[in-house]
Amino acid sequence: MGLFSTKIPKVGGAGLARHLNLLDITFIGVGAIIGAGIFVITGQAAATTAGPAIVLSFLIGSIAIGITALIYAEMSSIYPVSGSAYNYTYATLGEFFAWLVGWNLLLEYGVATSAVATGWSGYFRTFIETNFHLALPTALSGSYNPAAGTYVDISAFLVIAVIFTLLAVGIKESARVNNIIVYIKIVVLSIFVYFGLKHFDIENIRNFFPFGWQGMWHATSLIIFAYLGFDAISTVAEETKDPTKTIPKALMIALAFSTMFFILVSFTLTSMVSYTELDVPHALSFAMLRVDEPFVASIIALGAVVTITTVMLVMGLGFTRVAHALSRDGFLPAYFREVHPKYNTPFKVTLYGGLFLAILAGFIPLKILAELVNIGTLFAYFVVGIAIIVLRKKGLVGTFRVPMFWVLIPLNFALLIFIMSGLELHTWMRFAVWSGIGVGIYFMMRGKLNRDEV
Numbered sequence: 342m343g344l345f346s347t348k349i350p351k352v353g354g355a356g357l358a359r360h361l362n363l364l365d366i367t368f369i370g371v372g373a374i375i376g377a378g379i380f381v382i383t384g385q386a387a388a389t390t391a392g393p394a395i396v397l398s399f400l401i402g403s404i405a406i407g408i409t410a411l412i413y414a415e416m417s418s419i420y421p422v423s424g425s426a427y428n429y430t431y432a433t434l435g436e437f438f439a440w441l442v443g444w445n446l447l448l449e450y451g452v453a454t455s456a457v458a459t460g461w462s463g464y465f466r467t468f469i470e471t472n473f474h475l476a477l478p479t480a481l482s483g484s485y486n487p488a489a490g491t492y493v494d495i496s497a498f499l500v501i502a503v504i505f506t507l508l509a510v511g512i513k514e515s516a517r518v519n520n521i522i523v524y525i526k527i528v529v530l531s532i533f534v535y536f537g538l539k540h541f542d543i544e545n546i547r548n549f550f551p552f553g554w555q556g557m558w559h560a561t562s563l564i565i566f567a568y569l570g571f572d573a574i575s576t577v578a579e580e581t582k583d584p585t586k587t588i589p590k591a592l593m594i595a596l597a598f599s600t601m602f603f604i605l606v607s608f609t610l611t612s613m614v615s616y617t618e619l620d621v622p623h624a625l626s627f628a629m630l631r632v633d634e635p636f637v638a639s640i641i642a643l644g645a646v647v648t649i650t651t652v653m654l655v656m657g658l659g660f661t662r663v664a665h666a667l668s669r670d671g672f673l674p675a676y677f678r679e680v681h682p683k684y685n686t687p688f689k690v691t692l693y694g695g696l697f698l699a700i701l702a703g704f705i706p707l708k709i710l711a712e713l714v715n716i717g718t719l720f721a722y723f724v725v726g727i728a729i730i731v732l733r734k735k736g737l738v739g740t741f742r743v744p745m746f747w748v749l750i751p752l753n754f755a756l757l758i759f760i761m762s763g764l765e766l767h768t769w770m771r772f773a774v775w776s777g778i779g780v781g782i783y784f785m786m787r788g789k790l791n792r793d794e795v
Contacts, residue, residue: 345435348670361581363591368523369655370574370595375526375602376457376652378567380645383607384624391560392551393611396604398560399567403600405756406568409722410596411743412729412753413572414589418739419732421584426572426721426728427666433728433735437783442724443667444779445717449569450660451698453714454501454653458702459484461649462496467623468642485704498703504653505695508661509681509688522651529644530602532637533625537609540632546612562760567603569718571596572659589741657695664690672786716761716772723757726750 361369387395416429427446431439466482469475476482483491507518550557574591581587610619614628621627626645629638665687668677677690729743730750743749 344437347433347435348431348439361587363587365520366574366581366587366591367594367598368520369658370571370591371599372519372523372526372651373574373655373659374568374571374595374599375523375530376567376648378564379530379603379606380623380625380648381460382564382567383603383610384619384621384627386560386563387607387611387616387624388618388620390552390556390563392556392616393546393549393608394552394557395560395564395607395611395616397557398564399600399603399607401558401561402565402568403596403603405561405565405753405760406571407596407600408743408749408753408756409726410571410592411749412725413574414592414741415729415739415743416725416732417574417588417592418585418741419737421581421588426725427663429725429728431670433731434724436787438724440667440672440783441776441779442721443663443672444776444782445720446663447660447667448717448775449714449721450656450663451694452701453569454504454656454660455497455698455701455705456714457649457652457656458497458501458698459494459705461500461646461653462494462702464623464642464646464649465496465500468646471642472639493703495703498699500650500653501657501695501699501702504650504657505661505691505698507654508657508695509686509691519651519654522647522654526644526648526651527602529640529648530606533629533641534605534609536634536637537613537628537632540613540634541609542612545615551616558759564603565760568596568599569714571599572721585740657698660694660698661687661691664694672783716768717775719757719761720772723754723761726753726757 383395386398387393391398413426416426420428420432427439427443430442466477477495479490480492481495483489484494485492552559571592574588574595606625610624610628614631618631619628623642623645626638626641629635629641664673665678667673668675668687668690673690677693678687679689680686681688733746
């Protein structure tokens, strides 16, 4: 097969059981989207770049990601298979670009899981120290930094181990846990909005654009990452009932629901406390303390721990399914595509991948991990936008079609380019290094494996 040979993905035949319904799939999306971003990024973006206009930043961000979600919905209705953007690219742009997308999806889901685990660990340690006066030894409370006396973030390591063990046991069991936690998440954020609006002060939002329109646009490039992860819905298409209809519906519902909460929470936050005070990593609980609601603040802090758990679960799920798809096509070793005879899950890639990501979470600082995620994700979104144009040219039609196609697709490219232009130089350099490693693996593997047999 040549570098640009295409391959139509097979539906079924991988041994994955179809357990998931519309509610399960929608909650997988909500679990990924409403995560660390709403608890951390909202306050910092409001304080430093947007002020109360952060509400409009979330609205604009929803448009950019919403168009991408429409594209994913059409692609998933044509190819209802695991692998998400990887398989979509393979069917349209060919093997080489498919591998690059798949390689960067591993970066998005895998490293994001580790990054979120380190953030979870910080919230968890704060919660147990504040409420139970329990403190971990310094050596076990942070990534490897001998100068600071920290050697491993044991909480981050262990939570990844638990998450991937759960994923290995079964997708149905994982979805049940995710559904329960998403219900809790919705309740926690609803509590924040309910109690927060009681402390509404018009003076806090009177200066709606303190940083001007430019600041609001810059904030969009920051909070856009709060939306990342919605595409995890399409990675479990082969485990979904009636996927050609269920996946597009779930994508739209999850994004609309999450956007509603982003706008409600950001408006409540900036109206109850001055935006100038919100440059803290725990803005929601801080705001409740600021208005003398300590009990609600404790609920919000606990909710942050629970919320970030769902993000790890969904991102870990996406990582294992993309790796399974890459292995099934011969880009990764064959044993990664083995499905457990009892649990019907790709258990080897789940366990080995979980161990690798647990090590990253335990020893690598959050900042370094987080910086590795952003560019790979946006690259995948951009390539899928090109892929949908190719499919339209071929005349392929699914059960869902992007409306106003030749208006929304150019707008999608313009918005993605705008967002990517705000990324720092070192992020582009890391992307180049990661892609270079991926190209090396591609040429090594294609010389050893016969993908015609997989």
